[in-house]
Amino acid sequence: MCRFGERQHRLAAAMADSGSWPEDSPWIREAVAALPRHLFAPDRLWHWDGRAYTPVDRAADPERWADQVYAGPDQPAVTQVSGGLPTSSLSCPSMVADILDSLDPEPGHRVLELGTGTGWNAALLAWRAGPGRVISLEVDEEIARAAERRPTGATVVVADGTAGWPQGAPFDRIIATYAVERIPWAWVAQTRPGGRIVAPWGRLGHVALTVAEDGRSAAGWIQGLATFIPSRGAAPARSWREVRGSEPAPEQSRAARDPRPLHDDAHLLFGLRVLLPDVRIATHSGPRGMTAWLHDGVASWAVLTARPDAPPSVRGAGPRVLADEVSAAWDRWLALGSPQLYDFGMTVTPRAQHVWCRTPAADASWAV
Template identity: 40%
Template structure:
């Protein structure tokens, strides 16, 4: 693999657990939550050449839309299951540092490929995989059986782990979290490792590698950026901006200011992640206006405060409106300024600690340097 993510020790598993054995007939290559526009699926039965090309490309393959409610050949509204990008799969497997005989829990069976790779590495008898969606679970279990892998395959709420087989030496979570479940930390033995995508409320996401301590806490660094579908139990359901405006036309009661910080400078994955680690209960939404113009909306999850920032290409100053007890744009600019002041650290300089009660906090370079909270 050109990315180098497929290390030599995982080559036997990759060659034995063929990706094609864990991919359905209809797939949508490279379609993620942020992709727009009409995208037709590729059907193995009508275009096997394109299907095989996609399967053996280093790209993610969406395999389900809208929790299974969408069944047509075109894309649905929200991708809800995928066969992940191979480079990401093997980067996360490498972070697990799997040893022979390790007891492994996988949260999010998906199509079953990860469970097969884990089974190939440590033996099916040492792998427990749990999937919330019954349809995805049934398909994955059938594929695993057909390929000769027989892990303990469970249909259930992965955020609660699976205590019947605990404690685990390793836990692999294949959906992004906003909060690491305390149950999963408790089910991992001291010295055990948890690898999971972790997304902030504001945006941005990275894979975290946590080591569980004797006191029941877990701590560790982020190892790479990522973009996974959210764990279903932690999905966010947003209130329309009209509710924030109180039924009045924009800008309602918003106070007007200007800023020299461009909305474009806070739109990339890394600054979004850094801002999200410092803020709480704030999320963005870009409303496209045409001609390269857009409005960046900020809202709080308590439905008390909002801000809008108008982006105009080539402008040096940008119009801001804010309303509510929280000045969301002011919080964002303070968070961005802190990140700038630290030398714009990359994902790998950040880390996360989860206390035994499930409370978590981010840090920079070491746990002795917590990321400050703004707002």
Template identity: 50%
Template structure:
């Protein structure tokens, strides 16, 4: 009884927080909120959930700690619920409600659509898709983990959701059941798998997290040989388990170096999502964390080798940079320079085009070419 009351209270609190912040897509996709009401999040949460205590992942069992379990099911709109920990790492989760709603809105899903989902997880997102597609639609969901796949299939069946759950490598898709009107992934990839485009009808839509930082919505061209679209939102995502780490940025992608850049300006702009996303495009090998300390931004930079740089403002408004791996800060200054040369684009100015041979992130228009090339200027050497 306590759990049911706490779950009801948590669901109401979540709905209120989403409404107050304007996060429900009621104007374009009112079905999202209706589906989450009909198929509540807690109905798809497994009996064991996990939380981070600052040192390790700690389990919460529904039977022995029902109140804590219920609180983990309904955190804030921006918080996910970890449902699986493997070798000390979180490997699956119920995504945060705000992101689920935003991605479903971006999908522009209609009744009777056929949908391919990559990453079944607990099965909640697949249930929401099936609710919208209806009896005339089709939902196929791929999950690489057999334990998760089996459990999700049971939950979906128990709640009357018509979803075909398949266990396998999501990067390969399920082409034999396509083509699909819509494709959606619940985990991040650095490179969009071409089979996802091949499995989508011309003019079909693909929504997926890219680089663990934001999600794109791409539309497949009429000839099926490319897909193009825009960044839709920012959030952290769990990566594809088969995706290798990003490679260091080639030196040829660094900016030309025109114009003065101060470290204080860089640090201040790092506090915005716009520059952070641009740096994810130009320098994907650098993991950047920014926080406020005594009212001032403080940044930490890390790369795959473990090099770390910390940067913060001193009392005399100078930026103090730690000695370890200072070349990372030099790379960051290069990325900042590039962002300024492109006119300080906002995150929503970024788009992507994928073909069988290339994946290009551009800013403002596909015709501008890759973002990592400084913008073309009339009268430059290329005009001579």
């Protein structure tokens, strides 16, 4: 029999050691203890073996299944795979704690969750807000029905979260559990003045927006750095290999700068995401050096390499010279004073939304 208690204790201790329990929201640790993750995990999970996602079935290997559920503070448990890619997960505990802390729900609040998934997040919200105070929308009917059978304490509805849930508005809090490139205005319109919206934005980080007293805008700060599964309606992103294609690689040349901060500096990476929103950057570092893969999802790509025994190099192809664009945006980030991701914020109105640096009135702002 799986020793869930021991795994829960180890995970809670690891969360404490890494500083992942929010000091301002002690209720989160209490709720997680009352609603352990394994109660919300489906019988089949998926493990990445380095080449593909392979199933881990509770009936066949309960210990390995439990290890997946309680893998660590920063490890999600993939619960659904489609087309070789994860499409739903039991989010990593540190991310859940961080985003719930940003939402700041209070007892009695009416909460709308967008993306039920396994139902664990909805259950934590209901533990805090109270019975009958949480509505959770899930576009995948099979996932929604499974969540209904778990002890969420929330009302689960099969619906696309993009439009929100106008028949239940206004809400005190709205939270999305999937990433969006733009905040739907419906979410703002369905949140009461002074209420809060928390959503993963883009490919990095999540934002917490407070609705203005007149209800005509919402603004707030980037809260943390994390990667979330995109919304179901988002067009599937092309991979670096798809953009790279099979053409012979061009000759490499010396890079203009050492690319290693792209791997080491999360604040730089977030700044580049703001300044170059269509450029995707992935990195890997190991004993033989560091590599950064860049692409624009269309036709341009580049590879930056830093080896211990050689100067940094670059090779790439396509209509855009992505290495030069990244270098120019890097210079722009430095000129702004190397802002941290927490220095960025967002303003949303019915007709536009933009990201700004340090103050909404700043000259440094970018349309989303």
